Amino acid sequence: MMSLHPKIIDLTLDRVWRLLDRLGNPQDDLPPVIHIAGTNGKGSTLAMIRAGLEARGDRVHAYTSPHLAWFHERIRLAGELISEPALAEVLEECERANDGAPITYFEITTVAALLAFARTPADWCLLEVGLGGRLDATNVIARPAATVITPVSLDHQQYLGDTLAAIAGEKAGIIKRGVPCIVGPQEEAAREVIEARAHRLGAPLSVHGQHWHVAEERGRLVFQDETGLLDLPRPALIGAHQVQNAGAALAVLRGLGADETVCEAALTRAEWPARMQRLGHGPLVAAAPGAELWLDGGHNPAAGAALAEALGRLPARPTYMVCGMLNTKDIGGYMRPLAGRAERLYAVEIPGETATLPAAETAAAARAAGHDTAEAASVADAVARIVAEAPTARILICGSLYLAGRVLRENG
Structure with a gap:
């Protein structure tokens, strides 16, 4: 699959749409999707959302990248890492449907994940953007249940632009018309770009510092939004930045009607390797x-x-x-x-x-x-x-x- 396209990264959705169409557009048959973009904290935020949803008994698909030890880490089907036979089956089906046409490794494996998700019953599907957002292979969901943008900073400038505003514009490309968007802490230049796109698309915003607040106080995490205050344990994931990631996860879960028990589980049960x-x-x-x-x-x-x-x-x-x-x-x-x-x-x-x-x-x-x-x-x-x-x-x-x-x- 690495040999199907000369560039490892080539941001466009044309090849993805072509292959999805050949496979019957599995992206239209997913459970409700929560789509997560940002420079830092995407994976940790996803891990906390998943922990919370699973704590209340929901079955959750999850797509993350890159993998650390083995490829199967990228695809969780209803809470379990994809099996070797299931992975081989969807990869081979995508390879046959693609028929040797140019497509990047990330694009074809993302399509394989969507195919696996569409065929396995679940209550939610969490998708982490690979790079950017607007032209990322995951950005093929017409109407997700929610989008999330974690903190945006300078990274991958050769693909996304050399200013914070330009990079934020690419991340904000996952915002969809009328779909709620949860926004983590941002520098002003990034926040303005995100807010402008949301305004154009009529996407309701839930922004850190405006609609929700999170802080560590006396060894506890305090979260407050328009529905009230939560006094919770610190996240199991280490670092002050995980408090901010936890805030975004809690804002998502509260928007889905999660109670305090679910929110606490999101913080205490989340695991995310290689982050301290x-x-x-x-x-x-x-x-x-x-x-x-x-x-x-x-x-x-x-x-x-x-x-x-x-x-x-x-x-x-x-x-x-x-x-x-x-x-x-x-x-x-x-x-x-x-x-x-x-x-x-x-x-x-x-x-x-x-x-x-x-x-x-x-x-x-x-x-x-x-x-x-x-x-x-x-x-x-x-x-x-x-x-x-x-x-x-x-x-x-x-x-x-x-x-x-x-x-x-x-x-x-």
């Missing part, structure tokens, strides 16, 4: 028995700032970073907020990724951003060198979802 995830087992953990090992896949400036804040909230402990990044990212923008949070940053390459940044270049960018750096041959090599120096260190492996996926696969 504490590793508890596997070869890396065994090689560092006295250390804490953490994994995070954030890779843009906003993610770097969120990660720095999360580290600052953890109990004091000598901290080291093991970082590998892609050459398509704003390396300095990611590194700068993290300066001063670690004793040293070990730069590594991401195995198997053609777009990996060489370790020497990652180290150079980190030094320019204020880090003390070293290079390592691999994550395992970096961990071994860190524990030789500081056996009880906190070790954070970070910089890319692709690196995080590699660690999760190799670490069991």
